[in-house]
Amino acid sequence: MIKLNLACGTAAMMLACAPSVQAKDVIVSAGEGAQTRLQEALIMAQPGDTVVLEAGTFALSDGLSLDVDGVTVRGAGMDGTVLDFTGQLDAGEGLLVTSDGVTLRDFALENPKGDGIKSKGADDIVYHRVRVTWTGGPLATNGAYGIYPVESTNVLIDGVKVSGASDAGIYVGQSRRITVRNSIAEANVAGIEIENSRDALVENNIATRNTGGILVFDLPNLPVMGGGNVILRRNLVVDNDTANFAPPGNIVASVRRGTGILVMANDGVLIEDNVLSNNPTAHVMVIAYTQPYQDERYNPFARNVVVGENAFGRGGDDPQLDGAEMLVSAFGGALPPVMWDGVTEGETGLTVSEGVTGWSLNLATPGQDPATGQPAPLDVPRPSYSFDASSVGAPAEMEARLTS
Amino acid sequence: MTPRIALLVLAGASLGAAALAAPLAAPQPVNDVAVSQTPLPGKLSDFGFFADQVRQIPAPRVTPYRLNTPLYSDGAEKLRFLYLPTGTSARSDGEGLLVLPVGAALIKTFAFGEGVNRRLIETRVLLHRADGWTALPYRWNDAQTEATLAIAGGRVNLTTPDGEAISYRVPNKNQCKECHGLGGEVIPIGPKARNLSQEWLERMAADGNLDRVPSVADRMPLWEQRGSADSADAARAYLDVNCAHCHRPGATASNSGLDLRWEQDDHQALGIGKRPVAAGRGSGGLLFDIIPGKPGESILVHRMNSLEPGVAMPELGKSTLDKDGVAIVERWIREMHTP
Numbered sequence: 001m002i003k004l005n006l007a008c009g010t011a012a013m014m015l016a017c018a019p020s021v022q023a024k025d026v027i028v029s030a031g032e033g034a035q036t037r038l039q040e041a042l043i044m045a046q047p048g049d050t051v052v053l054e055a056g057t058f059a060l061s062d063g064l065s066l067d068v069d070g071v072t073v074r075g076a077g078m079d080g081t082v083l084d085f086t087g088q089l090d091a092g093e094g095l096l097v098t099s100d101g102v103t104l105r106d107f108a109l110e111n112p113k114g115d116g117i118k119s120k121g122a123d124d125i126v127y128h129r130v131r132v133t134w135t136g137g138p139l140a141t142n143g144a145y146g147i148y149p150v151e152s153t154n155v156l157i158d159g160v161k162v163s164g165a166s167d168a169g170i171y172v173g174q175s176r177r178i179t180v181r182n183s184i185a186e187a188n189v190a191g192i193e194i195e196n197s198r199d200a201l202v203e204n205n206i207a208t209r210n211t212g213g214i215l216v217f218d219l220p221n222l223p224v225m226g227g228g229n230v231i232l233r234r235n236l237v238v239d240n241d242t243a244n245f246a247p248p249g250n251i252v253a254s255v256r257r258g259t260g261i262l263v264m265a266n267d268g269v270l271i272e273d274n275v276l277s278n279n280p281t282a283h284v285m286v287i288a289y290t291q292p293y294q295d296e297r298y299n300p301f302a303r304n305v306v307v308g309e310n311a312f313g314r315g316g317d318d319p320q321l322d323g324a325e326m327l328v329s330a331f332g333g334a335l336p337p338v339m340w341d342g343v344t345e346g347e348t349g350l351t352v353s354e355g356v357t358g359w360s361l362n363l364a365t366p367g368q369d370p371a372t373g374q375p376a377p378l379d380v381p382r383p384s385y386s387f388d389a390s391s392v393g394a395p396a397e398m399e400a401r402l403t404s
Numbered sequence: 405m406t407p408r409i410a411l412l413v414l415a416g417a418s419l420g421a422a423a424l425a426a427p428l429a430a431p432q433p434v435n436d437v438a439v440s441q442t443p444l445p446g447k448l449s450d451f452g453f454f455a456d457q458v459r460q461i462p463a464p465r466v467t468p469y470r471l472n473t474p475l476y477s478d479g480a481e482k483l484r485f486l487y488l489p490t491g492t493s494a495r496s497d498g499e500g501l502l503v504l505p506v507g508a509a510l511i512k513t514f515a516f517g518e519g520v521n522r523r524l525i526e527t528r529v530l531l532h533r534a535d536g537w538t539a540l541p542y543r544w545n546d547a548q549t550e551a552t553l554a555i556a557g558g559r560v561n562l563t564t565p566d567g568e569a570i571s572y573r574v575p576n577k578n579q580c581k582e583c584h585g586l587g588g589e590v591i592p593i594g595p596k597a598r599n600l601s602q603e604w605l606e607r608m609a610a611d612g613n614l615d616r617v618p619s620v621a622d623r624m625p626l627w628e629q630r631g632s633a634d635s636a637d638a639a640r641a642y643l644d645v646n647c648a649h650c651h652r653p654g655a656t657a658s659n660s661g662l663d664l665r666w667e668q669d670d671h672q673a674l675g676i677g678k679r680p681v682a683a684g685r686g687s688g689g690l691l692f693d694i695i696p697g698k699p700g701e702s703i704l705v706h707r708m709n710s711l712e713p714g715v716a717m718p719e720l721g722k723s724t725l726d727k728d729g730v731a732i733v734e735r736w737i738r739e740m741h742t743p
Contacts, residue, residue: 044555088713089723090723091720098582114713144684144685150659166685219681247684247688248691249687249689249703250680250684294672
């Protein structure tokens, strides 16, 4: 058995080390001068190298950054190695990654002043068993995003844990081929957010005690548009009941407390086999973008959204909506699981599997005042739009980096 | 015995005299190997950019320049130089960046204090190598005799011209790229024809260091004359120089959708009536980047007015507020008409 493990390990190492002749481990310990020693290690690393963060708390005064392809940063566990940014003086995030093929694993960031880990234009990135925590709990003064890949292709996020983000715990923006799985997003404004992105698979996560659990949407006036082809499956989306603590002005500040899954202005989203419970506004909300905008490339409609079979528990019983009391009593004490604004572009509106219940505001156009709607039970066709599971998620080749 | 000693003494004396006279009589050329090849030169003096490094007197083919509107760096005085190897020259490219040959370098020293109290804090070099530009930060020692490579950056306690005691940040090598990065490459930011004086460009051309004088129809105003300049010109020049290296397509803050380049004239891209995207708590509860006539309700001004990481803009190299910069941007927004 030991022999077998060794053989596998060697084979995996050889694969991982292929780009560099002499890939090496660079060990960095906590303590005096950690800022300089760690930053130097990140700059001097060669492709294939591993920067090993020893167990302990690294007190950091400035943001860190990594700009070398193919580097692994590995700690001694998400509770063993802590990068403590409580005393951060500079930079917009704790760690910035701008190179490709980077693996970040087994360490934590605490109390970054801005975002936690931002990876921008960083393709083929793996986040594995990384924790980002604002230790004071949900506060408007916390940083915006915990795990923040943006403008990247091939993003694999597995087994991370984020809490306290004043915007989104796990935020993937303007990217494609994305997997977010086996992760916990707790006590953020938005737990997991897929924004202006394509080909995303969000599965086996826990989103709890956020204002909203999982959000999928497109915003106008961004370099990358046309989000869609997203599958949300087998997630536990429960007890998302934290009052919204986002500073006004941000899109997530408009998320209603108690939203389980929100789909807004996107094309092709499948919601299936999730467990949703105790989300007091709506388990699933499907809406068009409501704000005025000037951007010819932008499509504000939610198109081809499919709600398949999910396990819906109690919910919709304390909705943060205008006229909530009347609505709740009209529906007999709780709103049904799926809320739709009713706004469709042609025949591309919401469809749901047999037995899925909901209600619609029956609005006609994006941005129409909800007060002018005609709330009624949901009456939409059965799904005919088909999803190809192989077209979403990070490429399978990236899996090897979780075990190497 | 005696003649021999005399001879030795004489030799010593002449050597000393030669050493003293050397910089004046025959200035050493810049070390092109250090500029182009040495992976990470350890000391600023390895490059030989200066005939007298401490006094910042440039070596041959190293030309000082200034920018009409400069980047604010906690009030630091900046000494800028351009090095062009023998037999090369820069090329004009319209109003934009001068095209500099491989082997060229840009050198910028940051200093605080006046006259005899002037302290050199750091010197940043941008080296044009065969595989692209490399940015390296050098930090001056306390004795003010040498600057050594500080790839991880550092912090220096100092007092600004306004009398504020601050922890000044020397950027790390990667942070150089955060501002100098465009489309994955490192590029210069400062020496754009539109932000250089006509006289300097003419002299460069006359000296054979520039292929021709670029014609600039829309030159950025001189910062010290901003009071009499059109507020839009002065503010837009300021935003281009201080913000647009990140806030433009292909650069570090491209994902914000905010494009503050001088040549951008789309209102949304400039932030007018634009909602924030990834500002997080940086929005300060405000709804738009810029609201015409209302600087106090514009996120842009709010973030310029903050020193808190996560809110403050720029994110790097800012330990103090640029009151003059804020003032000109406020004036521009106040005088702006609703589009």
